Amino acid sequence: MKVGVLALQGATDLHLAALSDVGATGVPVRRPHELADVDRLILPGGESTTMSMMLDAARLTEPLAERLADAMPVLGTCAGLLLLAAEVGDGRSDQRSFGALDIGARRNAYGPQTESFETDLPVAALGSPPMRAIFIRSPIIERVGAGVEVLARLDGNPVLCRQGRAWGCTFHPELSGDLRLHRLFCEETA
Numbered sequence: 001m002k003v004g005v006l007a008l009q010g011a012t013d014l015h016l017a018a019l020s021d022v023g024a025t026g027v028p029v030r031r032p033h034e035l036a037d038v039d040r041l042i043l044p045g046g047e048s049t050t051m052s053m054m055l056d057a058a059r060l061t062e063p064l065a066e067r068l069a070d071a072m073p074v075l076g077t078c079a080g081l082l083l084l085a086a087e088v089g090d091g092r093s094d095q096r097s098f099g100a101l102d103i104g105a106r107r108n109a110y111g112p113q114t115e116s117f118e119t120d121l122p123v124a125a126l127g128s129p130p131m132r133a134i135f136i137r138s139p140i141i142e143r144v145g146a147g148v149e150v151l152a153r154l155d156g157n158p159v160l161c162r163q164g165r166a167w168g169c170t171f172h173p174e175l176s177g178d179l180r181l182h183r184l185f186c187e188e189t190a
């Protein structure tokens with residue numbers, strides 16, 4: 001299975017390494033024909049405003065919207081989750097979010113870089129031990145629609161969720177060396 005990692009900006013290399021470690025073929029996606037060629041896609045962390053502009057510049061915005069409308073499995077991490085959200089708070093007025101996840105998320109809601117943190121996050125779907133979750137200028141999910149399944153919470157706030165084939169987390173799963181979320185995303189079909 002070919003799993004693309006949007007590679008316009010942000011934390012791509014460790015996602016590609018994690019994909020190969022779970023037995024998938026990870027490929028960087030920078031152009032429309034590369035997007036057309038993948039079965040699934042990871043939208044990495046980085047800066048959602050910049051990624052939104054770069055999607056436009058690469059002529060990927062509409063092809064990506066079409067693949068998402070066709071229910072391509074997608075995992076958005078941190079900035080990637082913001083790209084998937086229905087509403088983005090404290091964003092730029094021209095930043096695109098695709099609405100594949102019926103959630104509202106507020107950018108940089110924990111504060112600046114100095115408020116970045118790590119924690120052990122229990123995720124029932126991943127079993128034990130808890131996942132080491134690394135939050136870097138992360139958003140907070142403030143609204144969750146009825147069709148969204150929340151898979152993990154931190155201090156009451158959803159931090160990992162899915163809606164059909166769209167998955168999103170507000171932390172960086174590629175940074176901890178724990179491959180369980182990548183494996184689950186690659187294996188799940190519903």
Ligand code: GLN
Binds near residue numbers: 044
């Ligand atoms: N604050 C970033 C944004 O708004 C997200 C940070 C991250 O992806 N680590 O896009």
